[in-house]
Amino acid sequence: MTPALLHQVIEEGRQQGLRFTALFEEERCVAIAGWRIVVNTSAIRKLYVDDLSTAAAERSRGHGATLLNALSERGRESGCHSIDLDSGVQRYAAHRFYLRERMNISAHHFSRHLD
Template sequence: MGAAGWRIVANTSQIRKLYVDDLVTASTARSTGVGRALLAHLEEHARTADCTALKLDSGTHRSDAHRFYFRERMAVTAFNFVKPLA
């Protein structure tokens, strides 16, 4: 139905955060609460691990995902810039 890949990262801006590398829900399971349950589980894990934030990046073309993140009370706090080197 859904899966998440994540890691705990220490840095200077957020001290300790849970970073979500992948958050996916099967297309047939969307809008059934699977994504919400995954995010709730990740948030609880982050709190238990004394993280100050739960963070993820999402491609600019993922407008359906963005609507979901906004509904889950997540905020856009930065731009992510990339310069390909190869």
């Protein structure tokens, strides 16, 4: 992703409620999550995690769990009924982490590429 595209996503996403929560060690960001509160007919109100990423050298040190716990608490405080995220089918290590963090595989996500 180019800096210009990232700026566009941040600006347009902000209008849709996109927020970021990051974990720092001293001055260095070690993990970050993009998230938003979503209201829809199936979940009523949920905290949706767009992205959860930990720096490669910082993985398996508890940073992802710390962020996920902080987002869960934010969701509770905001009246959400669940915290949801999508993960690519090829991301086996991420899936092990999410299952370890007591998340359930609760749906299949379908998509269609638009030209």
